[in-house]
Structures are given as C-alpha cells and as structure tokens.
Amino acid sequence: MTATATRVLVLNSGSSSVKYQLLDMRDGARLAVGLVERIGEENSRLVHTPLATDGAKRETEGPIADHEAALKAVAAELAADGLGLDSPELAAIGHRVVHGGQEFTAPTVIDDAVLAEIERLVPVAPLHNPANITGIRTAQALRPDLPQVAVFDTAFHTTMPEYAARYAIDTETADAHRIRRYGFHGTSHAYVSRKTAELLGKDPSEVNVIVLHLGNGASASAVAGGRCVDTSMGLTPLEGLVMGTRSGDIDPAVTFHLKRVAGMDEDEVDVLLNKKSGLIGLCGDNDMREIRRRIDEGDERARLAFDVYIHRLKKYIGAYSAVLGRVDAVAFTAGVGENAAPVREAAIAGLEEMGMAVDASLNAVRSDEPRMISPDYARVAVAVVPTDEELEIAQQTYALVNA
Structure with missing residues (x-):
C-alpha cells in the first residue's frame, strides 16, 4: 500500500x-x-x-x-x-x-x-x-x-458474557454444533452506539445505550460502556424482534407442532418463519408506511400487526433496561427506526416511569443528522441516529491495514 x-x-x-x-x-x-x-x-x-x-x-x-x-x-x-x-x-x-x-x-x-x-x-x-x-x-x-x-456482523457481539450468549440446552450438543447466540447487525450497533455517545458529548466508555436497529430485519442490543452485553438475534437472524417477514421470538415447539399437525417439513417451516411471518404474515404488508396508511383507514389487521410489533419492541426495551441497570440513551436507527415517527412514539409511550419520553414536535422532524427527540426533562435520552454500516466497515478496514 x-x-x-x-x-x-x-x-x-x-x-x-x-x-x-x-x-x-x-x-x-x-x-x-x-x-x-x-x-x-x-x-x-x-x-x-x-x-x-x-x-x-x-x-x-x-x-x-x-x-x-x-x-x-x-x-x-x-x-x-x-x-x-x-x-x-x-x-x-x-x-x-x-x-x-x-x-x-x-x-x-x-x-x-x-x-x-x-x-x-x-x-x-x-x-x-x-x-x-x-x-x-x-x-x-x-x-x-x-x-x-x-x-x-457478529464481531461486535462477541463481548457478550457467556451467560447471555448461552442457550439453556445440553452443553455438549450446543458446543458440538456451535449453537449459541451470536447476534447480527453488529457494524450498525457499533456505529450507532458510538455516535449516540458523541451526541451526548461523552466518551462511549461512559455511556449505556439501547440500540434499536429497525429495518426489514430488526435487532436490539444492550451496549454498556461501548461493549455489547446482550442482543436480540441469536444463532441466526430469526430470533428477537418482530421483523418485516421474520417471526422473531417464538415457542420452539411451534416447529414440532407444524411438522406433526400440519405435515410441514423443515424447509417449509424455515420459509414460513423467515419469509412469511412477521409483519407480512400478520397483515400482508412488510412496509411500515403502507401499514400506517392502512391503520389510518381503519384496517384492523394492520393495527394488530403494528401493535404486535410495538409490544415486542417495548419488551426488549424493558429487558435491556434491566440488563444494563442504568440507561443513558435509547437510539433508533435503520429504515424504520430513522423514518417512522409513529413507531418511535408508540415504542416509548408509557415508559415515563423509566425516565423515557418523546417530544412530539422533535419526533416529527425529518433529518439525516443524529438528533434528540426526547424532552429536556427526560432522564433517559431518546435519539434518532442514522446508521452507516458502509462507513463503519471502511473505517475498520482502513484502520487495520494502516495499523
């Protein structure tokens, strides 16, 4: 070079x-x-x-x-x-x-x-x-x-403690087949957690952030002092939040039930959970803009899909608040997180006792810049931080070859 x-x-x-x-x-x-x-x-x-x-x-x-x-x-x-x-x-x-x-x-x-x-x-x-x-x-x-x-994609999540990465199944079986929580969207979570700390005027080592990467694929992470301590996706990108076409968290026995009762084979179950579930499975659309339009017209299937999506999101915000102990910020990112104000509003609504709130006027602003959408009195900052995975990959690549 x-x-x-x-x-x-x-x-x-x-x-x-x-x-x-x-x-x-x-x-x-x-x-x-x-x-x-x-x-x-x-x-x-x-x-x-x-x-x-x-x-x-x-x-x-x-x-x-x-x-x-x-x-x-x-x-x-x-x-x-x-x-x-x-x-x-x-x-x-x-x-x-x-x-x-x-x-x-x-x-x-x-x-x-x-x-x-x-x-x-x-x-x-x-x-x-x-x-x-x-x-x-x-x-x-x-x-x-x-x-x-x-x-x-998985590298940022390798700092998870073993008790967060392990599934509660037979250890020998898990080890033999590399079954554990790996997590994905890691470049985005790394970039957004660091940018959120900058927005707060602090070093990443001083900040605890819940990052919500909400696109057609969606994941959450708990980042303590710049290190991931938990994340929603697991062995594959199927686990966790409700996504555009993926189910997210589901009782594992559903797969056995579908094989026994519906006669579905492994490939059919795989397609169902990865491509025919999530928002598209619930209401036939995986575009949040279209879902919100249908809700405004009184479509009950779209309303239910939105409510299921938000309910799962709130559960992870609550869970990761408990994991972190102290939350300094919640950061929304990716296509839905950056652009869907109703999603941000609904996800934070009712969490005032946890120190979280959204200012309606700030939330309505559209911008490509990192920004706060929480009121000054909120104990926990709520931010919108556009992700830039390509820049993160380029920065990591350049730093390595110049080391």
Whole structure:
C-alpha cells in the first residue's frame, strides 16, 4: 500500500446481488456507490452513481452471469470515472461477512486460513456466508496484491458474557454444533452506539445505550460502556424482534407442532418463519408506511400487526433496561427506526416511569443528522441516529491495514 492510498472499496455480496461503495478515508467522503442485482438472470441490473464527479446515476440492464462478471462490471464503471480498481490510491477492499462465529472478534485480513474458517461457518449462516465467500474470492482474483479485509456482523457481539450468549440446552450438543447466540447487525450497533455517545458529548466508555436497529430485519442490543452485553438475534437472524417477514421470538415447539399437525417439513417451516411471518404474515404488508396508511383507514389487521410489533419492541426495551441497570440513551436507527415517527412514539409511550419520553414536535422532524427527540426533562435520552454500516466497515478496514 502506498502512502497516497486512502480509498477503501466496501463490498456487500448477497446471493444474487453486490452492493458497493468507494470511500476516501481522509474525510469519509463517498466517491461512488452502486448496486448489481439479479445476478445470474437475463435481466440483471447495475445502478452506479459517481458521487466524485457529476453524481449522475447510470443504469444498465442485461445478463450478468455470476459474481465475477458483476465485479468486473463494477470495476469498469469505476474506471470510467477515473476510480478504477488498479488505482494506487486504493488501500484495501473491505467485505461485509455476516457470520464470524466465536473465532472472529475484530476485522481480519483475509488469507487462506481465514477463508477456510468462514467456509466452516456456512452451516450456521447458509443464506449469507456462501455469497460473502464468492465476493471475497472474486475480489481476490481481480486484485490479488491488495489487502482484503473481512468485517463481521457478529464481531461486535462477541463481548457478550457467556451467560447471555448461552442457550439453556445440553452443553455438549450446543458446543458440538456451535449453537449459541451470536447476534447480527453488529457494524450498525457499533456505529450507532458510538455516535449516540458523541451526541451526548461523552466518551462511549461512559455511556449505556439501547440500540434499536429497525429495518426489514430488526435487532436490539444492550451496549454498556461501548461493549455489547446482550442482543436480540441469536444463532441466526430469526430470533428477537418482530421483523418485516421474520417471526422473531417464538415457542420452539411451534416447529414440532407444524411438522406433526400440519405435515410441514423443515424447509417449509424455515420459509414460513423467515419469509412469511412477521409483519407480512400478520397483515400482508412488510412496509411500515403502507401499514400506517392502512391503520389510518381503519384496517384492523394492520393495527394488530403494528401493535404486535410495538409490544415486542417495548419488551426488549424493558429487558435491556434491566440488563444494563442504568440507561443513558435509547437510539433508533435503520429504515424504520430513522423514518417512522409513529413507531418511535408508540415504542416509548408509557415508559415515563423509566425516565423515557418523546417530544412530539422533535419526533416529527425529518433529518439525516443524529438528533434528540426526547424532552429536556427526560432522564433517559431518546435519539434518532442514522446508521452507516458502509462507513463503519471502511473505517475498520482502513484502520487495520494502516495499523
């Protein structure tokens, strides 16, 4: 890496998509952002926005056979803007890797041993790690001389004490099959908890925060002095809060019941709980804006779905208040958390005895900046803190290769 290398390319490889951002780490500025979707189909689509130049979005459609072809197409778009992967200013490529197990507790430079361990974790992340691995291998082939860094969704949560990470099942069985609470959305929880401390004018080590990452996938975390001590997602991203299409917490015996009584097999139950449950299972919609519109029109199914969603959210706020003992702030983030004022209002309503309240006028403000929405008299700050997982991945990647 040269002294002038200050750029980091962040890659988030899904099973049929690649999201990417190129950032300049001198100031965190985005030079380009984009998305390749429907990889492997005839109608693949690449959307590229060169923010370093005119910022005019470019879209192309046509068959993109695989991830290698996708990344080559991305490289061509970047090169057209003078931002090519062969630039001496590119310091590293940072990869979002969903599952790092107990093995990876920090960003890690990828070598053969690291890649082999990520592969060994595929059984506990069959939907995510294989795509992450494909993205890594493709990027390595394009720039074998460049540091490739894995930043793990699970890493921030590896500070959980053993009593929070353990499930109460037979220890030998759990250990043999790596069954424990890992947690996800870790880059978001790390970034938002740190930004919340900044908003309070304090060092992260001085602040206890409940972070509510509410998107189509949703998770909560209890962060004490900058360290995660509990989180809602578990072995997989299915556990915890009610989500767009995922059930969240459910009696495990429901799965046995569905097999015995409904004749459903494992795959059918998996699809039900991951893709046909949550908000979409309750009311047929997983877009909170549409649900609120239906509620305003008197739709009772939408109202019930919203109430179930909020009830689960309140339970976790209460539980994590107990886990932390002292709460300095509750931070809402991600698509729903940042934009759905009714969700924030309903989640905090009735928690005044816990020192939490929302100011209606502050809550109604729309902004891309971190902001307080609690009244001055509230003992616990309530904040909206836009997340930036790509910047977090880039910062961790750049810090590692410059260490």
